[in-house]
Amino acid sequence: MKAELIANTYQLLLNGEWKETSSGKTIENLSPSDNMPVGAVQAMTENEVDLAVAGAKTAQKDWANRSFSERAELLYAWADQLLKMKEEIAETIMKEVGKGYSSAEKEVVRTADFIKYTAEEGKRIHGELINGGNFNAGSANKLAMVQRKPFGVVLAISPFNYPVNLSASKIAPALIAGNAVVFKPATQGAISGTLMIKALDKAGLPAGLVNLVTGKGSEIGDHLTTHPSINMINFTGGTETGEAISRKASMIPVILELGGKDPAIVLNDANFEKAAEDIVAGAFSYSGQRCTAIKRVLVMDEVADALVDKLKEKVNALKVGAPEDNAVVTPLINGKAADVVQQLVDDAVVKGATALTEIKRAGNLVYPVLLDNVTVDMEVAWKEPFGPVLPVIRVKNIEEAVTIANESEYGLQASIFTKSVEQAIHISNELETGTVQINGKTERGPDHFPFLGVKGSGLGVQGIRNSIESATREKVIVLNMNQG
Ligand SMILES: NC(=O)C1=CN([C@@H]2O[C@H](COP(=O)(O)OP(=O)(O)OC[C@H]3O[C@@H](n4cnc5c(N)ncnc54)[C@H](OP(=O)(O)O)[C@@H]3O)[C@@H](O)[C@H]2O)C=CC1
Numbered sequence: 001m002k003a004e005l006i007a008n009t010y011q012l013l014l015n016g017e018w019k020e021t022s023s024g025k026t027i028e029n030l031s032p033s034d035n036m037p038v039g040a041v042q043a044m045t046e047n048e049v050d051l052a053v054a055g056a057k058t059a060q061k062d063w064a065n066r067s068f069s070e071r072a073e074l075l076y077a078w079a080d081q082l083l084k085m086k087e088e089i090a091e092t093i094m095k096e097v098g099k100g101y102s103s104a105e106k107e108v109v110r111t112a113d114f115i116k117y118t119a120e121e122g123k124r125i126h127g128e129l130i131n132g133g134n135f136n137a138g139s140a141n142k143l144a145m146v147q148r149k150p151f152g153v154v155l156a157i158s159p160f161n162y163p164v165n166l167s168a169s170k171i172a173p174a175l176i177a178g179n180a181v182v183f184k185p186a187t188q189g190a191i192s193g194t195l196m197i198k199a200l201d202k203a204g205l206p207a208g209l210v211n212l213v214t215g216k217g218s219e220i221g222d223h224l225t226t227h228p229s230i231n232m233i234n235f236t237g238g239t240e241t242g243e244a245i246s247r248k249a250s251m252i253p254v255i256l257e258l259g260g261k262d263p264a265i266v267l268n269d270a271n272f273e274k275a276a277e278d279i280v281a282g283a284f285s286y287s288g289q290r291c292t293a294i295k296r297v298l299v300m301d302e303v304a305d306a307l308v309d310k311l312k313e314k315v316n317a318l319k320v321g322a323p324e325d326n327a328v329v330t331p332l333i334n335g336k337a338a339d340v341v342q343q344l345v346d347d348a349v350v351k352g353a354t355a356l357t358e359i360k361r362a363g364n365l366v367y368p369v370l371l372d373n374v375t376v377d378m379e380v381a382w383k384e385p386f387g388p389v390l391p392v393i394r395v396k397n398i399e400e401a402v403t404i405a406n407e408s409e410y411g412l413q414a415s416i417f418t419k420s421v422e423q424a425i426h427i428s429n430e431l432e433t434g435t436v437q438i439n440g441k442t443e444r445g446p447d448h449f450p451f452l453g454v455k456g457s458g459l460g461v462q463g464i465r466n467s468i469e470s471a472t473r474e475k476v477i478v479l480n481m482n483q484g
């Protein structure tokens, strides 16, 4: 008989049982917006991590033998349960990570859609037959049957900013592909992650197939990522953490979705109204706490004034305040995050940037900052603020814009605003990023598009089909015909 979740102290899910950690320790999460307790999660021990990995390894054997359509049934049921818990989960996301309620609700719906699409796409995954005669030195008597096989146990580590979507987008593709999952949510975000797993459990999750591991990354992270029975890691989070994981993980595939410094390049012939609208939405939604946020504007000198006027008008119109009121700019995840933004702004202003909005902070709440005349000697031109600040760098020409864009250590996405599609495609080809958006803001979705970062922004490709393929390896069986 499974124990029910205790109100406000959330249990871990280990091999089919909701329970408390033997460490007796919990971690309390306070809301970033009002500092009120949201609840507490279990601080698991290394021994419990071992049990979670071992249990997943055992459960995976039976799961891998089920057909894609049987596995899809679990995912459909999971999506249904998530939608049934939509309000509860959205409210928890809102409180736990300070996201506006309607954005939190959209995250839950988007996640249910993601899971359903994953189930459908999984059913379309099939192997390949290759005839040996297609190669000069080969023989038509050889036939390769190429199948897709799961890796085994996938370790899914997610960040705070989309505690449900960026968790399910790792778990669902891994499951449909026949893997088991050990899921380690971000500590601030772990309650939302727990509710999402509760929905999966209600959907009929086989014991051990997904084990929920809570605890601080700094305490149990290395034990998890170097565990000999983990067969693949799918991580989203900061570049520093991701790079460290990729160095430690030995001889297993690693997918990394890391930070970004996405530029919006605005050419002379752009529609400034549309560009400003997209740039402000791209830069400030969820207070800029998105890897894909627009994090700098590179605008041609001749038209900079026209664009900046519109940016200023729109930034001043942003709703700032509480997540309960659906504000766009809400308190950042913690005080340290607000300090980082403040330090970047201060550095820029000291070095001569023009602040076009009032620089104001109340605890974690950083009011939106628009900085004009930013130059490349300022930290804000290069560092990821993960907060509500938008630097505008005025450039002489397209070549300078491309050079500054590419000098970044990151390479997630970029936007180009222009009426000339040819020009946009030419520039797109020059940019060292995973994706370029022409006349639109940088963003991950729709979630079935391939999503990847280059350089310090990541490794591997996500996007539903890509994520399923990334959670599998090829297995080749060669049939040698007419032998003897
Ligand atoms: N490219 C992309 O798609 C995305 C990138 N990001 C990036 O993520 C960052 C913000 O997210 P944030 O949650 O603060 O990122 P962090 O890197 O701080 O944390 C991400 C996850 O890693 C865990 N972790 C921490 N240390 C270790 C360790 N040694 N071993 C294993 N896991 C560990 C964290 O656990 P714990 O919380 O317990 O510390 C958390 O679950 C930004 O840089 C942002 O750009 C965010 C979303 C999407």
Ligand SMILES: O=C(O)[C@H](O)COP(=O)(O)O
Pocket: 161, 162, 166, 289, 290, 291, 292, 293, 442, 443, 444, 445
């Ligand atoms: O973590 C992130 O920032 C997300 O992957 C971005 O998703 P979005 O572009 O849809 O907000």
